[in-house]
Amino acid sequence: MIREVAQITAIHPDSLQVTTELKTGCSGCKQQSTCGAGIVSKAFSDRRAEFLVQRPPGDFMVGQQVELLLPEAVLTRFSLLIYMVPILVLLLSAILLTQALEWPEGQAILGSLLTFGASFWLVRRWLHLRDVQVTQLLSVQQIT
Incomplete structure (x- = not known):
C-alpha cells in the first residue's frame, strides 16, 4: 500500500x-x-x-x-496504461506511416507525433468514461 x-x-x-x-x-x-x-x-x-x-x-x-x-497494483496498472499505450501508438504509427503508406520522413514524423498526442487524449477520455478516478x-x- x-x-x-x-x-x-x-x-x-x-x-x-x-x-x-x-x-x-x-x-x-x-x-x-x-x-x-x-x-x-x-x-x-x-x-x-x-x-x-x-x-x-x-x-x-x-x-x-x-x-x-x-494499492500499489492499481498505481502500477494505471501508470503502465497511461505511459505504454502512447509509446506503442507512437512506434506503430511510425512503422505504419513509413513502411505501409510510404509517407515521406517529415510527414511520417508529424503524423506519428499527432497520433502520439491523440493517444494521450484517448486514454484520458477512456478513463473518464469508465469513471476511474484515483x-x-x-x-x-x-x-x-
Missing part, C-alpha cells in the same frame, strides 16, 4: 475534502542551492493537492489528519 498523510479541510455527508502537501524529490541535499531541481522546489514550495475522497464510517473533524491508502480507489484511515 502507498500511504500519504492528509488533512481534512471540509466534511460532507458522503465525502471528505482533504489536502496533502506535494513533496519535492529533494530537500536535504547539500547541493540544493545550485541544483536545478532544488531551485525549482524552492520556487514552488507551497504546493498542495486538494480533492474529495469517499467518507468511511467514523467521526471526523476538520483539521484532523488521516492516512490515504492506495479518489475512488483511495481508502481513508484515521490516524490514532
